[in-house]
Amino acid sequence: MSCRGSIGALALVTLMATIAGAQAAEMKYPNWKGEWNAINPRLGGQGVKFDPTKAFGPAQQAPLTPEYQKIHEESMADQAKGGQGNFLDHARCFPGGMPTMMSGPAQEYIVTPETTYISVGTDLRRIFTDGRPWPTDIEPTYQGYSIGKWIDEDGSGTYNVLEVETRGPFKGPRAYDATGLPLHFDNESTFKERFHLDKNDRNILHDEITVFDHALTRPWSVDKTFRRNPNPYPNWSRISCVEGTNYVVIGKDAYFLSGDELLMPTRKDQAPPDLRYFKQTSK
Amino acid sequence: MLHRSSIGLLAFAAALIATMSGARAADEAKYPNWKGRWEVVNAPGLGGQRVKFDPNKEFGPPQQAPLTPEYQKVYEASMADQAKGGLGNFAGHSQCLPGGMPTMMTTQPQEYVITPPTTYILLGGADHYRRIFTDGRDFPAGLEPTYQGYSIGRWIDQEGSGRYDVLEVETRGPFKGPRAYDATGLPLAFDNQSVFKERFYLDKKNPNILHDEITVFDNALTRPWSVDKTFRRSSNPRPDWPEVYCVEGNDQVVIGAENYIVNGEGLLMPAKRDQAPPDLRYFKQTSK
Numbered sequence: 044m045s046c047r048g049s050i051g052a053l054a055l056v057t058l059m060a061t062i063a064g065a066q067a068a069e070m071k072y073p074n075w076k077g078e079w080n081a082i083n084p085r086l087g088g089q090g091v092k093f094d095p096t097k098a099f100g101p102a103q104q105a106p107l108t109p110e111y112q113k114i115h116e117e118s119m120a121d122q123a124k125g126g127q128g129n130f131l132d133h134a135r136c137f138p139g140g141m142p143t144m145m146s147g148p149a150q151e152y153i154v155t156p157e158t159t160y161i162s163v164g165t166d167l168r169r170i171f172t173d174g175r176p177w178p179t180d181i182e183p184t185y186q187g188y189s190i191g192k193w194i195d196e197d198g199s200g201t202y203n204v205l206e207v208e209t210r211g212p213f214k215g216p217r218a219y220d221a222t223g224l225p226l227h228f229d230n231e232s233t234f235k236e237r238f239h240l241d242k243n244d245r246n247i248l249h250d251e252i253t254v255f256d257h258a259l260t261r262p263w264s265v266d267k268t269f270r271r272n273p274n275p276y277p278n279w280s281r282i283s284c285v286e287g288t289n290y291v292v293i294g295k296d297a298y299f300l301s302g303d304e305l306l307m308p309t310r311k312d313q314a315p316p317d318l319r320y321f322k323q324t325s326k
Numbered sequence: 327m328l329h330r331s332s333i334g335l336l337a338f339a340a341a342l343i344a345t346m347s348g349a350r351a352a353d354e355a356k357y358p359n360w361k362g363r364w365e366v367v368n369a370p371g372l373g374g375q376r377v378k379f380d381p382n383k384e385f386g387p388p389q390q391a392p393l394t395p396e397y398q399k400v401y402e403a404s405m406a407d408q409a410k411g412g413l414g415n416f417a418g419h420s421q422c423l424p425g426g427m428p429t430m431m432t433t434q435p436q437e438y439v440i441t442p443p444t445t446y447i448l449l450g451g452a453d454h455y456r457r458i459f460t461d462g463r464d465f466p467a468g469l470e471p472t473y474q475g476y477s478i479g480r481w482i483d484q485e486g487s488g489r490y491d492v493l494e495v496e497t498r499g500p501f502k503g504p505r506a507y508d509a510t511g512l513p514l515a516f517d518n519q520s521v522f523k524e525r526f527y528l529d530k531k532n533p534n535i536l537h538d539e540i541t542v543f544d545n546a547l548t549r550p551w552s553v554d555k556t557f558r559r560s561s562n563p564r565p566d567w568p569e570v571y572c573v574e575g576n577d578q579v580v581i582g583a584e585n586y587i588v589n590g591e592g593l594l595m596p597a598k599r600d601q602a603p604p605d606l607r608y609f610k611q612t613s614k
Contacts, residue, residue, distance in 0.1 A: 118522055136422070281472045285573065291579055293588055305581075319593065
């Protein structure tokens with residue numbers, strides 16, 4: 044056997060294998076296609092909540108500081124009287140932001156090498172997976188800025204976990220659910236997530252999410268799960284909040300719009316809006 | 327000189343590489359590179375608002391939309407109402423309802439995410455994004471009305487280069503409405519039966535210019551109306567994607583058929599001269 048020829052062949056094979064390896068690495072993303080719907084056990088109450096295994100509101104047993112426990116109680120007291128409490132911005136159709144947006148229905152995950160996009164209703168998250176560092180001078184947003192990293196945890200040759208960190212500054216106030224369960228008003232939350240398919244069921248997607256927030260006594264972790272819709276052509280609903288709302292917010296007060304499109308109070312003995320800038324008197 | 331086993335190993339490796347490269351190359355090379363952030367290109371020096379159908383003309387009447395006499399009247403009534411402080415045919419915008427098609431294709435920035443079954447157009451503003459299905463499906467029956475319509479596309483290799491270079495798209499309703507081309511309330515027909523046909527492709531001379539040749543077929547028009555919208559790619563490899571929500575900066579309040587303004591003090595103000603305040607019959611207390 045010619046030694047020189049064999050060495051040359053070996054070198055060439057090595058080179059080609061390296062190229063193949065590099066190319067193969069670019070193809071190793073999991074199949075997260077389709078429509079994903081939040082899994083919520085039937086506990087009563089609303090489906091939008093942080094911990095899907097508990098009812099919304101106080102039953103979430105959020106590890107709030109005493110200060111923010113008070114804020115939550117005040118929010119609920121205001122809502123009991125017809126007000127919006129800490130959830131006023133929802134009546135204005137402001138976005139829920141993180142983490143509430145991850146409770147939204149009908150999610151779609153669009154995986155590309157540089158970015159994973161999550162569409163949630165009419166909202167869209169970008170998770171940058173291109174190796175970028177955290178930028179400085181980030182503008183405040185409701186959803187934060189997300190950087191992710193793909194991991195091949197099983198060593199199977201296919202990425203199976205997407206680890207994500209999301210930082211602010213955030214806009215706010217944000218709440219976990221409709222009772223106004225509050226995140227801190229300093230808007231300095233951080234979120235860490237691990238997205239992965241269920242090992243026993245490839246049509247269940249996990250979002251293990253931990254929130255670090257100054258309204259909490261400790262990090263709060265939950266496992267949100269989503270079931271893949273078997274319909275290969277799902278119906279992507281595009282109804283936005285503003286279409287279906289009958290709230291009108293003027294300043295800090297929320298009113299209803301009646302069926303005959305007139306202003307109505309939302310609570311007992313609520314004063315009407317101040318009309319000092321109108322020349323005519325109202326009825 | 328190579329030994330037989332070396333030749334065999336080489337041949338196997340070559341075949342393996344060719345298969346893997348071919349599969350990957352077949353996917354990647356099939357689709358054009360539309361990555362990055364795209365900004366609307368409007369003809370310079372025209373003044374007025376950026377959101378308009380024909381980017382080569384000013385917004386409003388200079389668009390010279392081929393409206394039917396009936397819709398020309400609707401349009402004039404809209405502008406007359408706006409001249410008095412009303413919103414005319416653009417009331418939905420003050421409620422932060424989506425602009426829908428075709429106005430959403432004037433929002434920016436834009437990002438095009440191409441996957442084999444679907445091309446996504448990610449947009450700033452209340453419309454957020456479009457899905458263009460390229461998986462060979464037919465238009466389904468029983469569609470729900472939407473502002474953006476239902477889009478089906480087809481990739482074309484027009485030059486025979488082995489790579490797709492044109493995305494042809496048809497968008498049908500039923501649509502929600504009313505929709506308008508621009509802030510003057512230039513109207514689409516209230517029957518919401520518009521159809522849009524588009525051709526997306528990179529400029530032959532400048533791959534950082536993307537064309538959207540768009541034709542609207544609408545019963546408010548005397549004929550189909552075609553324009554060539556262009557978009558310029560940002561050179562920043564990590565562009566900003568601002569989070570834009572109309573509701574955040576909106577000082578308009580719509581109560582029934584009337585729009586009002588909420589001032590900096592959070593108090594209601596008339597939007598037009600001598601406007602009556604809202605009817606407060608359902609309140610026990612009297613207002614100030």
